[in-house]
Amino acid sequence: MHRGRLWTMRQFAGFGAAEDTNQRFRYLLAQGQSGLSTAFDLPTLMGYDSDHPLSEGEVGKCGVAISSLADMEVLFDQIPLADVTTSMTINSPAAVIWAMYLAVAEKQGADWKKISGTLQNDILKEYIAQKEYIYPPEPSMRLVIDTFEFGVKNTPKFNTISISGYHIREAGSTAIQELAFTLRDGMEYVEWGLRRGLEIDEFAPQLSFFFNAHSDFFEEIAKYRAARRIWHKAMTERYGSKSARSYALRFHTQTAGCSLTAQQPYNNVVRTALQALAAVLGGTQSLHTNSLDEAWALPTEFAATIALRTQQIIAHETGVTNTVDPLGGSYFVETLTNEVERGAWDYIKKIDALGGMVAAIERGFPQREIAEASYRYQRELDNKEKLMVGVNAFVSEEKPLDILQIDETVAHRQAARLKKLRAERSGDEVLRRLNALRTATKGKDNLMPFIYDAVKAYATLGEICDAMRDTFGTYEEVAIT
Amino acid sequence: MTKKIRVLIAKPGLDGHDRGAKVIARALRDAGMEVIYTGLRQTPEMIASAAVQEDVDVIGLSILSGAHNTICPQLMKLLREKGMDDVTVVVGGIIPEADIAALKKSGIAEIFLPGTSTQAIVDFIHQKIVLPS
Numbered sequence: 001m002h003r004g005r006l007w008t009m010r011q012f013a014g015f016g017a018a019e020d021t022n023q024r025f026r027y028l029l030a031q032g033q034s035g036l037s038t039a040f041d042l043p044t045l046m047g048y049d050s051d052h053p054l055s056e057g058e059v060g061k062c063g064v065a066i067s068s069l070a071d072m073e074v075l076f077d078q079i080p081l082a083d084v085t086t087s088m089t090i091n092s093p094a095a096v097i098w099a100m101y102l103a104v105a106e107k108q109g110a111d112w113k114k115i116s117g118t119l120q121n122d123i124l125k126e127y128i129a130q131k132e133y134i135y136p137p138e139p140s141m142r143l144v145i146d147t148f149e150f151g152v153k154n155t156p157k158f159n160t161i162s163i164s165g166y167h168i169r170e171a172g173s174t175a176i177q178e179l180a181f182t183l184r185d186g187m188e189y190v191e192w193g194l195r196r197g198l199e200i201d202e203f204a205p206q207l208s209f210f211f212n213a214h215s216d217f218f219e220e221i222a223k224y225r226a227a228r229r230i231w232h233k234a235m236t237e238r239y240g241s242k243s244a245r246s247y248a249l250r251f252h253t254q255t256a257g258c259s260l261t262a263q264q265p266y267n268n269v270v271r272t273a274l275q276a277l278a279a280v281l282g283g284t285q286s287l288h289t290n291s292l293d294e295a296w297a298l299p300t301e302f303a304a305t306i307a308l309r310t311q312q313i314i315a316h317e318t319g320v321t322n323t324v325d326p327l328g329g330s331y332f333v334e335t336l337t338n339e340v341e342r343g344a345w346d347y348i349k350k351i352d353a354l355g356g357m358v359a360a361i362e363r364g365f366p367q368r369e370i371a372e373a374s375y376r377y378q379r380e381l382d383n384k385e386k387l388m389v390g391v392n393a394f395v396s397e398e399k400p401l402d403i404l405q406i407d408e409t410v411a412h413r414q415a416a417r418l419k420k421l422r423a424e425r426s427g428d429e430v431l432r433r434l435n436a437l438r439t440a441t442k443g444k445d446n447l448m449p450f451i452y453d454a455v456k457a458y459a460t461l462g463e464i465c466d467a468m469r470d471t472f473g474t475y476e477e478v479a480i481t
Numbered sequence: 482m483t484k485k486i487r488v489l490i491a492k493p494g495l496d497g498h499d500r501g502a503k504v505i506a507r508a509l510r511d512a513g514m515e516v517i518y519t520g521l522r523q524t525p526e527m528i529a530s531a532a533v534q535e536d537v538d539v540i541g542l543s544i545l546s547g548a549h550n551t552i553c554p555q556l557m558k559l560l561r562e563k564g565m566d567d568v569t570v571v572v573g574g575i576i577p578e579a580d581i582a583a584l585k586k587s588g589i590a591e592i593f594l595p596g597t598s599t600q601a602i603v604d605f606i607h608q609k610i611v612l613p614s
Contacts, residue, residue, distance in 0.1 A: 042494070042495035042496055042546055042548075043495060045495070046495050048495075054495060054522075054524075055495075056551055057494070057548035057550070057551025057552060058494060058495050058496075058546060058547075058548045058551075061546055061547035061548060062496070062546050062547060126497075130497055130498070131497025131498070131499060131521055132495075132497050133497075170498075170500070171498075171499075171500050172500050172504075258500075261595065261596055262594050262595040262596055263596050295575065295595045295596075296575065296577055296578075297547070297575070297577055298547075371503055371507075374500050374503070374504055375503075375504055375507050375508075378504045378508070378599060381598070382598045382599055382600055388596070390596075391596040392596075392598070400578045400579075403577055403579075405577070405579075406547065476520075477520070477521070479499075479503075479518055479520040479521070480503070481490075481502075481503045481506040481507055481510075481516070481518045
């Protein structure tokens with residue numbers, strides 16, 4: 001990777017209503033970004049419309065508010081989906097948001113067989129770390145495999161999942177835990193896909209990964225190298241894959257949000273640059289670099305531009321892209337790679353012994369391991385065994401930053417738009433298609449076509465998720481502290 | 482046996498990032514306090530009811546989602562209605578400096594930003610809450 005082709009510079013962005021994020025997307029593309037990555041707000045992640053009572057105070061705050069196809073049309077206005085690849089960080093309602101994206105692509109005249117992008121769609125790490133789940137594991141996994149099956153037939157170039165260690169690490173795991181839990185999640189998806197009757201080399205080429213780039217420079221590089229080895233071994237030896245398109249692990253990387261400091265925030269540019277360099281030396285296919293102000297708020301345009309420029313400097317000025325795996329053969333990096341790989345296999349075998357990842361999650365195993373590691377990390381900071389510049393060492397006074405403010409007018413705009421949508425669409429058509437979806441949830445049919453039909457009739461995200469809630473129920477975890 | 486300080490750690494709103502809430506819950510427990518953790522996605526009503534039922538001295542809210550300006554005033558109003566004015570409410574998380582004054586005016590005792598040591602939070606609670614021996 002990299003000699004012939006740079007990684008995709010894919011900055012995660014989303015705030016306010018669809019028109020606000022559309023403007024940021026177009027700005028980033030104009031600045032030389034090579035792919036899009038969408039952050040959705042919390043109501044969208046949880047399958048609630050912007051005007052749901054539980055959405056109060058949260059609309060457009062942590063990402064863009066998307067409640068229907070009408071919002072999605074505005075989000076990608078004047079962005080040609082035939083040419084731009086888009087990543088969408090959406091999990092429990094991933095099938096619904098993906099259906100909206102495909103509907104916009106169809107309207108633009110883009111060929112589904114040719115469009116490319118990535119749906120995060122990784123529900124297992126939601127139970128483990130990020131905690132934005134709606135349904136219990138069993139029906140959630142069914143929805144994931146439905147998207148795999150639909151993707152194989154209809155969108156062969158689209159990554160139907162991004163199996164994510166990022167959030168596991170942000171929740172406080174070690175590098176080895178991030179690697180082990182993520183790859184074991186990957187194996188779990190493969191096993192559920194095989195049980196559905198899909199052929200390994202038919203759906204595995206559409207599986208992609210997503211890792212964190214934390215601060216321990218060489219350990220991170222070792223982690224990416226070990227990830228490729230473990231995935232290759234698992235795919236070929238456990239699942240009999242014969243295609244390099246399946247067993248070659250491809251991954252996106254994001255620098256570590258949890259390593260950013262609110263204190264002396266300009267130092268975050270340096271942290272991010274070093275973490276990004278580790279990801280590039282580790283061979284990442286796609287990269288997001290965090291903005292300096294993210295311990296305070298969502299990034300301003302000014303901060304987001306420096307973050308993108310950081311990648312461009314690494315790509316075009318440092319010469320690090322001239323060699324593939326430049327640290328291969330280094331005594332230290334090879335030893336670390338072996339250690340990280342061994343540590344990850346130990347965990348993977350433990351999870352196998354528990355009966356797989358769904359069973360391990362239900363017993364709280366990965367959650368407990370992460371809680372232990374994050375507490376240990378905090379103790380080390382508190383005791384100054386670990387130093388963070390500006391936080392527990394080299395502290396100084398500073399002026400506050402100018403940050404991005406998102407006010408409640410976004411929620412009002414969204415509520416007005418939803419009211420108009422519900423008045424203008426065909427209520428009968430929506431009801432009919434939602435009922436068809438509700439009936440299908442009780443059987444074994446692939447739900448994607450039913451969801452797509454409902455989306456096209458402008459049924460809202462909340463209505464579609466509710467139709468599935470009726471059958472699937474909702475999930476509540478037993479909190480581990 | 483001396484009475485322990487009772488703390489409710491709550492995670493309001495739709496956000497699931499619970500690393501901070503869990504670390505604080507454990508640190509306060511290690512410091513000898515009685516800690517009750519609500520779990521995720523608690524409404525202000527649920528938090529206020531839990532505070533009454535558990536008869537806590539302190540409520541610690543973990544908010545990273547930007548919803549603090551909606552959640553905090555609602556909770557403070559409910560606590561006043563339930564006659565829980567004397568409970569000390571603290572917030573930890575991602576809170577812009579521009580919002581801090583208004584939150585304190587609404588009755589929040591202290592706001593702990595990223596990078597705060599757990600000892601600083603323990604010390605603050607000990608200084609605020611002096612239980613009769």
